[in-house]
Amino acid sequence: MSASGWTAKLNPTVRALKPSGIRRFFDLAAETKGIISLGVGEPDFVTPWHVREASIFALEQGYTNYTPNSGIPELRREIARYTAEFLGLEYKPESEILVSVGVSEALDLALRAVVAPGDEVLIPEPCYVSYLPCTVLAGGVPVTVSTGIEQGFRVRAADLERVITPRTKVLLLCYPNNPTGAVMPREELRAIAEVCAAHDLIVIADEIYAQLTYEGEHTCFAAQPGMRDRTILLQGFSKAFAMTGWRIGYALGNADFIGAMTKIHQYTMLCAPVIAQMAALEALRNGREEMRRMVRAFSYRRRLVVKAFADMGLPCFAPGGAFYAFPDIRSTGLSSEEFTERLIREEKVAVVPGNAFGDCGEGFIRCSYAASVEELNEAFKRMRRFVERCRVENKNKARGFA
Amino acid sequence: MEKSADKSMEILELLAKNSRLTTDQIATMLELPEAEVERTIAELEANGTILSYRTLVNWDRVDKERVLAFIEVQVTPQREVGFEAIAERVGRYPEVKDLYLMSGAFDLAVLVEGRSMKDVANFVATKLAPLDGVKGTSTHFVLQTFKEEGVILSDGEKNRRLVVSP
Numbered sequence: 307m308s309a310s311g312w313t314a315k316l317n318p319t320v321r322a323l324k325p326s327g328i329r330r331f332f333d334l335a336a337e338t339k340g341i342i343s344l345g346v347g348e349p350d351f352v353t354p355w356h357v358r359e360a361s362i363f364a365l366e367q368g369y370t371n372y373t374p375n376s377g378i379p380e381l382r383r384e385i386a387r388y389t390a391e392f393l394g395l396e397y398k399p400e401s402e403i404l405v406s407v408g409v410s411e412a413l414d415l416a417l418r419a420v421v422a423p424g425d426e427v428l429i430p431e432p433c434y435v436s437y438l439p440c441t442v443l444a445g446g447v448p449v450t451v452s453t454g455i456e457q458g459f460r461v462r463a464a465d466l467e468r469v470i471t472p473r474t475k476v477l478l479l480c481y482p483n484n485p486t487g488a489v490m491p492r493e494e495l496r497a498i499a500e501v502c503a504a505h506d507l508i509v510i511a512d513e514i515y516a517q518l519t520y521e522g523e524h525t526c527f528a529a530q531p532g533m534r535d536r537t538i539l540l541q542g543f544s545k546a547f548a549m550t551g552w553r554i555g556y557a558l559g560n561a562d563f564i565g566a567m568t569k570i571h572q573y574t575m576l577c578a579p580v581i582a583q584m585a586a587l588e589a590l591r592n593g594r595e596e597m598r599r600m601v602r603a604f605s606y607r608r609r610l611v612v613k614a615f616a617d618m619g620l621p622c623f624a625p626g627g628a629f630y631a632f633p634d635i636r637s638t639g640l641s642s643e644e645f646t647e648r649l650i651r652e653e654k655v656a657v658v659p660g661n662a663f664g665d666c667g668e669g670f671i672r673c674s675y676a677a678s679v680e681e682l683n684e685a686f687k688r689m690r691r692f693v694e695r696c697r698v699e700n701k702n703k704a705r706g707f708a
Numbered sequence: 709m710e711k712s713a714d715k716s717m718e719i720l721e722l723l724a725k726n727s728r729l730t731t732d733q734i735a736t737m738l739e740l741p742e743a744e745v746e747r748t749i750a751e752l753e754a755n756g757t758i759l760s761y762r763t764l765v766n767w768d769r770v771d772k773e774r775v776l777a778f779i780e781v782q783v784t785p786q787r788e789v790g791f792e793a794i795a796e797r798v799g800r801y802p803e804v805k806d807l808y809l810m811s812g813a814f815d816l817a818v819l820v821e822g823r824s825m826k827d828v829a830n831f832v833a834t835k836l837a838p839l840d841g842v843k844g845t846s847t848h849f850v851l852q853t854f855k856e857e858g859v860i861l862s863d864g865e866k867n868r869r870l871v872v873s874p
Contacts, residue, residue, distance in 0.1 A: 332872040345872035352865055435874045484874075606722070606737035613736045656871050679726065679733070 319442060326435050327662035331646055335656040342685045344673040345656040347484065349604075349629070351548040353585070354596040360588030361581040369580050375572040376564075377405025377556070378583050384590045385556055389541075392516075393526045395534060401561040404568050405578050405586075409514045409542040409555040412567070414440050416510045416538045416557060417476070419566035421446035425475040430461035431664030432632070434484050434512070441478075449474070452666035455634055458623050459488035463497035470501070476508045479527055482515035485663045485672035486632040487608075487625020492525045499530040508563075509537045514555070515628040517546035517597060520605045524627070528558070535560045538567075545628075546597050547589040552582040604629050607675040607682060614686040618693050629676045632660065636669040638696035639703075645671060645696075652695075653688035715740060716748055720757070723749075727761040766861050768853070776805075776821055776850035777828045780814040781836065782843040791815060794841045803831050814846070825849060 313321060328345075335341055376382065382399035389395055397403050406412035413436065421427060423445040429437050431450045441448040449469050453459045466477065479498075481490045490498075502509055511527040528537040542555030557567055571577075589597075608625060615622035615633045622633035635645050642659035649655050660670030675682060718738055722729055731749065735742040752758040767774050783794050791809050798818060799807045806819035818836070822828040828847070837845050853861055 326874065328872055328874055332870065335871040341871060343869075343871040346869050347873045348869060350867065350869070609736050609739060610733065658872060658874075662874075679729065683733075 323439050323442065328435065328658055331650065331656065331658065334647065334650050338650055338654055338656075341650065341654045341656055342677070342681050342688070343656040344675070344677060344682075344685055345658045346674050346676060348550040348676065349545060349548040349600065350676045350678065351600055351603075353547065353549050353552070354589070354593055356592055356596075357547065357549070357585050357589045361585040364581050364584035369584055371580060373577045373580050373583060375577055376403065376568050377578060378580070378587070381405055381583050381587045381590075384587055385541075385558075388590050389558060393524075393529055395526065395529055395539075395558070397558045398561070402558060402564050404557045404564050404571060405583060406555050406557060406571065407575055407578050408544060408553040409512060409540045410436060411553075411571070411575060412540045412542075412555050412557040413437075413510065413512060414444075415567040415570050416540065416559075416563070417441055417444040417446065418570055419563060420476060420508050420510075420538075422475075424473060426471060426473045427476040427478055428466055428469065428474060428507075429478045430480075432459070432483075432485050432660060432667035432670075433478075433663055434480060435662060437478055437480075446476070447473070450664060452664070453486075453488075454666060455621065455623055455632075455670075459483060459486035459632065460490055460494055461498070463494070463501045466498065466501050470505050470507075474505060474507060476510060477502060478510045478512070480512040480514075481527075482513075482519055482524075482625075482627025484515065484628055485630050485658065485660065485667065486623075487628045487630045488623075489519060489521075489626035490525060490527075492530075495525055495527055495530050499527070499533050502536060503532055507536065509533065510540065511537050512540045514540065514542045515545055516541065518601055518604060518629060519627040520601075520608060521626050538563050543586050543589055546601070547586075547593055548600060549582075549585065549589065552579075552585055554578055554582040554586045604676065607677070607679060610679065610682055611673065611675045611686075614682070614690075618686070618690045620693065629674055631673045631675060632667075632670050633673065634669060635671055635693075638693055639700045640696060642668055642671055649689065649692055653692045655685045655688050655692075712748075715744075716752060716757075719745065719748055720752065723758070723761075764857050764859055768861070773823050774821060775823065775825055775828055776819065776853070777832075778848045778850060779818040779820055779832060779836065780846040780848075781816040781818055782845075783815045783841045784843055785815075786841060794839065797839060798836065801831070801835060803828075803835075 382403045385403055386397050386399045389397055417440050421444040425446050426449045427441045427446045429448050429450050430453055438448045451461055451465050451469060453461050509527060516524045528534050528539045538557055538559040540557055543549040611631045612622055612624050620633040620635055622631050625631055638645060642661045646657055646659040658672040660667030660672060719734060722734055731742050731745045735745045785791050786793055798804060803820050803822060804818055805821050808817040810817050820828055820831060822831060832845055832847055
């Protein structure tokens with residue numbers, strides 16, 4: 307296939323990986339002038355100045371060296387304090403916390419630490435784009451569990467139960483969810499916890515959006531009865547503290563899990579970048595107020611987005627967390643990818659097709675509302691125009707005028 | 709009572725940042741009926757909490773001569789009315805943008821806007837300094853504005869996000 311002929315030499319597992327479905331739309335959107343992007347998986351805020359300044363000071367003081375593998379001790383202690391306060395969970399800084407290069411690395415480490423070849427990993431879909439590839443790269447077998455709009459994109463205990471086999475080892479949970487914005491109420495998490503206990507599953511809980519929960523408190527999976535020790539809890543700074551580019555996150559779990567992950571981390575990554583760690587320390591110490599301000603801004607916009615889709619006649623369940631809305635676009639008669647491509651070409655608004663997050667995301671689009679109110683309003687104006695045009699086309703087609 | 713005070717505060721905070729938000733948008737953002745938002749804003753206008761709706765302009769981008777001066781004024785407070793009477797007089801001049809009573813080495817801080825330095829000097833010499841009770845003035849001209857009303861005027865901090873990311 308390839309011109310150089312080296313493809314055949316590649317690892318067949320890697321060769322078989324599909325490139326992310328987002329790529330094509332990125333290229334198309336990137337070359338479109340005047341585009342408004344609701345396709346971005348990161349806050350529209352710049353990292354608060356005091357956090358940036360802390361890393362500048364750190365550089366000035368000569369913080370340019372390796373740190374301990376699991377992260378600088380002050381940061382791990384601060385993470386322990388913050389977690390106790392925020393989630394009511396105690397983790398030992400010396401053995402149960404690992405600072406990673408974003409949650410992305412922590413997820414990879416967690417999978418590699420626990421998955422043996424052929425082990426099955428339960429993954430509710432729609433889900434973040436890296437879950438399946440990382441599972442496959444770790445030698446695992448992804449077993450997806452579809453969720454739909456009728457259940458608010460919350461995974462049901464009974465649906466998990468149905469696909470569990472003797473090879474099932476891990477459940478990968480992400481709530482608040484990217485791409486749907488779904489959150490799990492406590493009772494439903496408890497039902498899932500019971501399934502996990504009954505089948506002795508390990509749970510990797512990607513709760514990177516935990517702070518971005520808009521109605522009530524975030525319910526942490528690891529805080530459910532009996533779940534702390536079977537859960538690897540992933541948390542980070544990217545979303546809540548607007549620090550995506552710093553690549554800094556952390557994993558919390560029992561000493562066996564964290565020890566195994568640290569072993570891989572020390573050989574592959576060594577440590578997270580020191581200045582990002584210094585910035586994260588400042589964010590935890592003095593950034594809570596700023597974080598709350600950003601969360602409030604997201605919450606306001608979330609309501610505008612939900613209303614805008616209702617006005618357009620696109621069903622959209624009210625997301626309880628993260629900064630995404632996941633409206634149902636099937637009434638336009640277009641597939642997710644057709645919708646996305648035409649919306650970029652005709653109205654210069656970028657979103658992400660729902661099927662990039664799993665087959666059951668087909669018929670939906672992911673809209674990030676991490677954008678200013680002005681941008682959102684302009685984007686909705688254009689989108690509404692587009693949706694109306696699609697409807698007229700459908701009517702004409704039905705009448706045979708196509 | 710408590711709750712409606714919270715809602716007023718939220719409305720004020722939203723409008724203080726962006727006065728172009730419509731009542732419909734505010735109603736959606738705060739999950740309130742639009743009529744209630746309209747009523748609250750009307751009350752806040754009537755009781756003098758909301759004074760005006762303005763636009764923050766970077767005048768350096770426009771071809772308009774403008775000079776700002778920060779003037780320290782020492783005054784003799786008057787019996788009965790203290791600094792109030794003189795402050796009120798100074799505040800009536802349309803040239804005066806902002807006016808504060810200060811603690812420390814001087815009493816009134818006056819921000820004055822004029823078309824030229826001569827303009828401002830004229831204002832100080834003919835209007836401000838001769839006022840009864842003014843003991844002395846010290847005029848500092850503004851060389852460049854970097855930040856106004858919480859907004860940084862240079863556009864150094866652009867949005868550097870990719871157009872699509874997972």
